[in-house]
Amino acid sequence: MKKNNGLISGLVLLSLGLICGLLLALVNELTFDRIEAEELRLKFEAIEEFYDIDDFELEEVVLEDGSIYVLRNQNTSEIEHLVYSLTASGYGDVVEMLVAVNVDLSIEGYTVTYQNESPGIGTKIVGNDFNYNEADDLSTFDSIAGATVSSNAVKAIFNQVADRAADDFGGGLDD
């Protein structure tokens, strides 16, 4: 009698598990598409800070640890803007930033999209015009990054952008 009870209890647990599994599968079905759409919307929202996406052809080039959003002229297909989504290591966790660059290598703006060293601190630090060609002095980034996000990470990301921006505009991405 005792053994039977144990078995039945196990069966009750199993059937409960099955019911819950089915319920979750149902909720998953219902929310899956919306989740995908929302994730995409977040990405574009960040880019919309700098440019109006509707005016361009948007293409994403996936890199090893980040991506580049290429905005081409709708008529000529020439690259007009590049938005770099790059990561670098900060104090504790990675720092992910978007850096928007124009054809003339001026920086349209930048924003931090992920940082975890100061959990909870907002991630929108949008900057202003900044002509990259004139910026030999990367120390000015210190004042932008401030104490909340590791300035080294921000510098590293800007360096990465500096290293490849000219190439990418000049056709380095056409492959």
Added chain:
Amino acid sequence: MSDFIAIAFSAFILQNIILTQFLGICPFIGVSTKRSSALGMGFAVIFVMLISSSVTWLLYHHVLVRFEITYLRTIVFILVIAALVQMVETFLKKVSPSLYKALGIYLPLITTNCAILGVAVLNISNEYNFGQMLVYTTFIGLGFLFVIYIFSMMREKLDRAPVPKAFKGAPIALIVAAILAIIFTRFGGLIEWIS
């Protein structure tokens, strides 16, 4: 290799499970009043963490992902952890009564320890491969042990110190933890300065 060193260092200090990620606070405040119990809890946690993280990682990547049922992650993980803790307890009781006497009482408390489930989930969200997962989990566990042990030493002293009545117990423990947290997170600056 340097990848592993970076992960290990980050797991131990920069992203210390207790002081930076806020996981495992309940045993941290509750069990750290004596050095011996802190040591016992620390080792029990490392042990359970390694086994559970390995098992959940394997289950996630080879079962949940393959059958596209990743939404069952939470439910599967917590059940695996609960079952593992139960098995470890029974196993210890039979195989090594002395070890069971030392660690056994902490095991039931570990099931609801957010650090165990937390690390299992972190290994997935950080997208580690098996090797990285092992390194990360080991050093998270060691970081837990380290912090809880240091803390227990401080608390033993605190118990005899003239603390204002309102602060006795949890409040003063939390404030001391704050100081530890500052020390740990500023280590990040040291590394930046070195590199």
Added chain:
Amino acid sequence: MTKKENFLKGIFKENPLFVALLGMCPSLAVTTSVENALGMTIAVIFVLVLSNFIISLIMSNEKLAKLVRPVRIPVYIVVIATLVTVVEMLMHAYLISLYKSLGIFIPLIVVNCIILGRAEAFAADNKPVDSIIDGLGMAVGFGVAIVIVSVFREFLGTGLLTIWGDLQINLNFIFDFLRISPVGMFTQPAGAFISLGFILAIIAAVAAKRQEKQEKQAKEVKANV
């Protein structure tokens, strides 16, 4: 216990965070802004009320309760984990920025001792309606507690109070008036520990004073008798 007492005990006398010291992990992590604290509260209300209700339903049925009792902890865990996963998916779909802010602490609601604790201590032995009220009271009590901590932290740390999305209260003028600036540390780990430590100390002090008063009054009554 009246229904009102049942509800209010979760907020005052048996407040899960301030009195029972449960749920400290999320309390330290999500109190960086009032918005995050409110979001976590909503999730916890959903899970705790429904889990108390469902578990009470299951355990109210005599035969079912007898079968479930030997495996009741795994049963509670399955119910709670399912509810948490549902909350997770709904948040991901409809409140995605909150989902990203709360991060790993949404699935960690499963191991929040408050929920499993109420299931074992109350829902298993009480009627469904009472269990709902108990769950609601405890969850609201938890919410009140973490909102208090987050107001403390966010105000001292940034001078703003972010209520929901773009709805912010800018209290920086207080800092300007005192000619100091917000202390950023409060939004970081160390600040979390300090905030919670001080708030718990204040509550302990208030409770001690109240007890002193009660004892004094009791002595006076005795003396007069």
